[in-house]
């Protein structure tokens with residue numbers, strides 16, 4: 001029997017890149033393909049895999065093809081692993097691939113849910129009896145990662161070098177990410193946005209950030225707000241996380257806080273993320289928060305849940321909210337049943353977790 005063509009086929013560019021990125025992208029693809037195979041022809045995924053990353057750089061001197069962005073533009077989404085390997089300086093690999101895509105495709109909203117999975121022991125004792133669940137919304141186009149600055153000017157010579165790394169804050173850049181955070185808060189049971197700032201010490205960029213936050217907040221009287229300094233917010237993540245729902249922060253601050261959040265949930269390997277171009281002028285990119293983990297790469301030890309959770313965010317982006325929820329339930333059913341990788345205290349290999357998640361999906365078939 002030949003299957004009918006799927007009602008909707010999503011064209012996805014897969015960029016596994018380096019280290020465990022390769023393993024976790026394969027894991028996410030397997031789950032999405034299982035979901036599509038089970039959809040009764042409602043949807044399918046057409047994958048194109050790109051070999052870009054540090055290995056490609058060693059062969060060609062480029063992290064991606066010169067026309068790579070032109071090629072990627074035509075896809076519905078990008079599914080990304082992780083970039084970085086000890087043989088290539090990190091600022092070259094990151095700027096040459098991941099940041100190049102984020103910046104050029106104006107993926108200005110980076111969504112990073114902090115989700116506590118059943119069966120995963122959190123280092124946070126409070127998690128045992130308190131339901132914790134919040135989302136970090138990261139400004140993903142400017143701020144501290146705008147790439148503005150320079151080195152070596154004035155030829156000062158060895159021992160006297162100077163480097164300037166500037167942060168860029170625009171009123172429109174602040175406003176769009178804050179409105180995104182407020183709109184997201186309205187969809188959640190706890191309607192609250194916490195703004196992360198450092199305006200006591202950074203008196204230009206972060207004061208503008210605070211002013212825009214106050215102005216935008218006035219348009220959302222139904223959403224509670226707070227403004228917290230980043231150092232205090234890092235303490236709050238540990239001490240009062242039950243008070244968080246949506247946390248909006250600049251590029252660097254949210255990068256740091258989201259790793260803290262995923263560590264509190266049990267492991268960096270659990271954390272999912274979406275780099276969104278909300279206007280959909282360009283493809284959005286979905287990737288786990290973690291890096292290429294050279295210490296465990298190639299051994300089947302990688303936790304695939306961050307990458308599979310990122311695939312669920314991609315399904316949501318495609319309007320497949322029920323399927324995204326099914327994937328999340330399958331992940332939770334798997335962790336609850338004790339099928340866990342080593343980073344969260346278990347002994348399962350990557351593929352065993354993938355198999356368990358696909359079985360849980362089949363069991364939940366509507």
Ligand code: NAI
Pocket residue numbers: 020024081082083084085086090094098267268269270287288289290291292293294295296301302303304306343
């Ligand atoms: P990392 O996230 O790769 O690893 C930090 C720690 O978490 C390691 O102990 C690692 O074993 C563990 N870990 C990470 N992912 C895991 C997973 N899926 N399952 C189980 N354990 C996991 O961060 P690190 O070591 O600072 O960076 C390694 C490389 O990755 C560097 O080249 C860095 O630049 C790059 N990187 C890339 C990112 C990206 O592509 N989005 C993000 C962060 C780092």
Ligand code: MG
Pocket residue numbers: 255256259289
């Ligand atoms: Mg990070």
